Every structure is written in structure tokens, then in C-alpha cells.
Amino acid sequence: GSTNDLLDHPQGIYVNPNGSSIYVADMWNSRIQLWNQNARQGITVAGSQAGIAGNDSQHLNYPNDVTIDEETQVVYVIDTSNNRVQRWRPSALQGDTIVGGNGKLTAKYSRSFALV
Numbered sequence: 001g002s003t004n005d006l007l008d009h010p011q012g013i014y015v016n017p018n019g020s021s022i023y024v025a026d027m028w029n030s031r032i033q034l035w036n037q038n039a040r041q042g043i044t045v046a047g048s049q050a051g052i053a054g055n056d057s058q059h060l061n062y063p064n065d066v067t068i069d070e071e072t073q074v075v076y077v078i079d080t081s082n083n084r085v086q087r088w089r090p091s092a093l094q095g096d097t098i099v100g101g102n103g104k105l106t107a108k109y110s111r112s113f114a115l116v
Helices: none
Strands: 010-015 021-026 031-036 043-047 063-069 074-079 084-088 096-100
Touching: 021 063, 021 074, 031 063, 043 063, 043 074, 043 084
Parallel strands: 010 063
Antiparallel strands: 010 021, 021 031, 031 043, 063 074, 074 084, 084 096
């Protein structure tokens, strides 16, 4: 389903170091959901709350992995069907592409990083 209490084909996850929250790549809903400990609903932190796929900066299209920078709380998403990596800053309504676009890494973001 696409409501905040459901997931549709969850893929990659990220669990914060103290185990109090989990981020889920909700693939078929094209969003990243944050589930805090004991929560009954997730919170959309990247992509469409309604579960709508797209290719603009406000949408994701079948994301399959997620990681979080614990220091900055920035969300990094493997946006599979858009062939890009998206960065979503805390409370952002849209992400920005840091890897992708013709399959090339831009010079601005040339330092390497791993989504692990």
C-alpha cells in the first residue's frame, strides 16, 4: 500500500547507530520512509508522500537503497530508475542529484563515497 503505515516492496535499509530509527527505501512507492522506534507510521523524508514516481527533483523512481550521514542528517538515495544518486537535506522538499546525468560524476562532487 501507499499509506504511511505500509510499505510496497521495501529494499535497502539504514538503521541509526543507537537503533532508535530505521530508514527504508520503499521501492514501489518511490519514497524513503523513516520509522522511529515504536512508531505505527513512517515519515516520508525523500520522494513523494503519495507514493508517486517521477524524474524531477521532488520525486524518486524506484529507489532501492538509502544511507544517512549521521553528522548532518543528510539522506542519500540510490534512485534506480532515474539512474542517479539523490541527496536530500533535512526537511527538504526536494533533492539534488549528486551522481548521475549521463552516467558521469560531476567535478563538483568528485570525492568518492560509499553507500554502505
